[in-house]
Amino acid sequence: MKEIPAPVKPPERRRLSLPVATLIGLAALVTALGVGHLIAGFVGYNASPFVAVADFVIAHSPHPVVVWAEQTLGTADKTVLKIGLAVVLVLFAVLAGQLSRRKPLAGQVLVGLLGIAGVAAVYERTDVGQLALLAPVVALVASLLVFGWLHRYALPPAFDESRAPEGPTRRQVLVRGAGVAAGAGVAAIAGQVISGAGDAEASRAAVGPLIPSRKAPPLPADADFQKLGSPPFITPNADFYRIDTAFVVPQVRTEDWSLKIHGLVDREVTLSYADIRTRPLVEREITMTCVSNEVGGDLISTAKFIGVDLVDLLDRAGVRQGAEQMYATSVDGFTCSTPANVALDPKRGAMLAIGMNGEPLPVEHGFPARVVIPGLYGYVSATKWVTDLEFAKWDSRQSYWLERGWAEQAPIKTESRIDTPSGFASVTAGKVRVAGTAWAQHIGIAKVEVRVDQGPWQQAMLSAQVNKDTWRMWWAEVDVPSGTHSVTVRATDQSGYTQTDQIADPVPNGASGWHSVSLNAH
Template sequence: MSSSAEPGSAISGGGQGLDPSSAQSPRLSGPIAALIGVLAMAAALAVGQVIALFVGAGAAPVSAVGDAAIDAAPAWLKDFAVRAFGEADRVVLLLGMGVVLLLLAMLAGLISRQRPFPGATLVAAAGLVGIVAVLTRSELGQLAVLAPLGSLVGGVLVFRWLHRLAQARGYAADAAERALSRRVFLRASGGVALGAVAFGGIAQWLLGRGDVTGSRAELGRVVPDQPAPAIPPGADFVDAGTPPFITPNADFYRVDTAFVVPQVPAEQWRLRVHGMVDRELNLTFEDIRRRPLRERTITMSCVSNEVGGPYISTADFTGIPLADLLAEAGVRSGAEQLFSTSSDGYTAGTDLARLRDPADGAMLAIGMNGQPLPVEHGFPARMVAPGLYGYVSATKWVVDMELTTWAARTPYWLTRGWAREAPVKTQSRIDFPAESAQVPVGRVVASGLAWAMPRRITEVQVRVDDGPWLRAELGAEVSGHTWRMWRIPLRLGAGEHRLTCRAVDERGQPQTGELAPVTPDGATGWHTVQVTAS
């Protein structure tokens, strides 16, 4: 018996009188097959999101795979992402994963135009990737695997179900039966789409919201027992183009490895201090808050900051000195590093000598600019150690501190080619005028900032083109733990000019002009901008 498809039908190659036991199954059209793959993938993700509500946000398939991708990315790729996309790097990663999943889903449908097995296998393989990603996350519990497992099962079942409904039209005996089959498929597809969007969207909203917003709000303001000295007048030159001396929380730079921001309510937070200590400490958030709190004005800079880059900010942090905490635990002889762990499994290693000296100002912080730490900056508690790049000293969402040796424990970034010790280098930046700016001929006031924590900045020099170095006016000094602003009037003739700056620290050492990349321990070089005077 010959068969032919009805004009405009979503099924091609099927015929009247054909039944499921026939050797030749009806062949789906390309668009319908691709749609089935996309809907099955959407259903799979939604199922995973819903289950993650009960077993942990990090178990959601997209989150787990995103974290695994970040961990597996080589150092050069991470550097490129930070340079190219800045704090939007996670959004770019999420969009990239979305495109890959969309293409994978469409491919799953297109290779299953006749039989569901190939596409269902591909959907299952995507689910297996999620399972592997969850199993590699040490911070997730054993039940976390239920989220990607449910995602796998749900995706395969929806794929096979929609595929069977779509093929039913090809088995239909007459036009009326084909029309009914078509309506059944469309209703089922619409239901899957609506359910995936509704349940997946609500689950994602609940996962993102968590209980942390309410927990943080209940704390109110964080009032230090020992406030930081007031910022003196003239510490910044905002009118001349510098940032304000204290960076608002919303503007403070963020660079970390968290694909999804950990949600740890203050009342559930615990910190364990153990390892090579005389007394193990197990502290709650209230234990920390009841202690005398100290406020310190600290500038933090990311090792990923290129010369002249934006990843530097200053805030008033409130907490307790890490030197006091370590003294309370009692550091045993032979301990070399504080191996700190975040609630999401990230680890950092900090030289103990930089933490035990009270003058270095390292702290366990619970407040930032008078408020509880913002969630994206480590709520409920984080480390802050002036004078060290954050990847070795500024663990957010910290829950574990182990005193150990360098041989016994290797932190996250050391396995990826970065340096063990990362003191902040002397750097400076031109904030005004900006690169490629048009400025008037004549007098132009250039401005910017310089830093060398914990060393004080004693001088900033600026030059026009290859002219002599000119000494800039410095803003009022706050401390060696903070940046210092500068400004200088320049006279520019018509045409293009190159402005360059360099800083000098309290030891009399000028900032090096030798160019070096951020890997393995921070970039070096003089910041230069090209401007046109007209």
């Protein structure tokens, strides 16, 4: 009887291991980021795919998310965004690798979709030219090529499935993938160097001393009560609060900067940095406040700003009757709307500032130049890296925050806070010293009162008033019996208005309410 041969088991289809597949996806990702950053060095830093996508996320995030990020994360919001975006990209890269353990097509499609998102993010930008699209396009092509190349190397095509070539070892694939990553890193560094990311600091250092022809008067000795627990009157530049939408701090050299004033004006004016630098400079102490500042919050700081009177520059352009807003644009595309009547008021003291606390503006605070307008929340008055001022009607243009439902008119509300003792502090029962800060910019603080629990209001000692556009410090001694008690503060401004105890969220025109802290007395 003829023996029937056993059925031949078909060869098992080859596939990449999980670590190797993951490596291929990650190698394609770092290639896209590195090459994109390199090309961006030639066509514009903000064309870097990672930067463009991050700015796209900032610009298109739902308004409640933006508010939550500012209030919860404060100045760490950009760092959290960087980390979050990096994690998402890594997850997509890993997924692309896992989908391609047998064939590269599925992973390449996913990589392609990510690349198209980068192209769309750059295309939407208004601060880069058409050549900027080269960065995400070349990044996309490079990532697809690397993905396919590494996939073929790790899983070479077999002409005879029953005699599949052995292929490289995992170590060999790892070495090749590490080489790709190293090359991408070199490309990213080269892009950073080519883009001149350090040039802004060099340009800033070359500005030289800024000597105002109208210097602010010396601060009185009792301008603050720092020894009693208030902050210093002048906030050091390193401690000055920073809230903006810039994912990457714009790097602008003085020789590349200009300011255009146009729109509803008699004549269009374009000014260079030299035009501003050589004008007589003025120095003013101004307290700035972020609209996102919660009751008792710390998004408020004071500096000596040096610059020129904004109204003098606007007079050169001849702003026409009927202009309702000054629509300011930053070099990174951020926009801000200021009521035109405020910007044009010679008594307001609005400035185009080029210096801060005796030195050129720090890069992160707007170097080479920024707008500073006393008495208005920063989102309508404090455009950093400003490069364009257009006068227009309200209904013709909507700036970044107005599109998100914030108020057109944004005068800073009269507010106060307790700086010391901190909330839930343990104190000795009896006389307790309380100190803090109050502000009512462009009106001035007249009185600050504190009380324990629901007891009578007690007037606090005020520091010397420097001017009506700055904060004012206070302190008082209150009787705190044993146990847990609350201390509350309220301020009255020089118009006679006492801050309301009605609690309001920052949206749409600033928070309100009385600040209280709980103390444990023993």
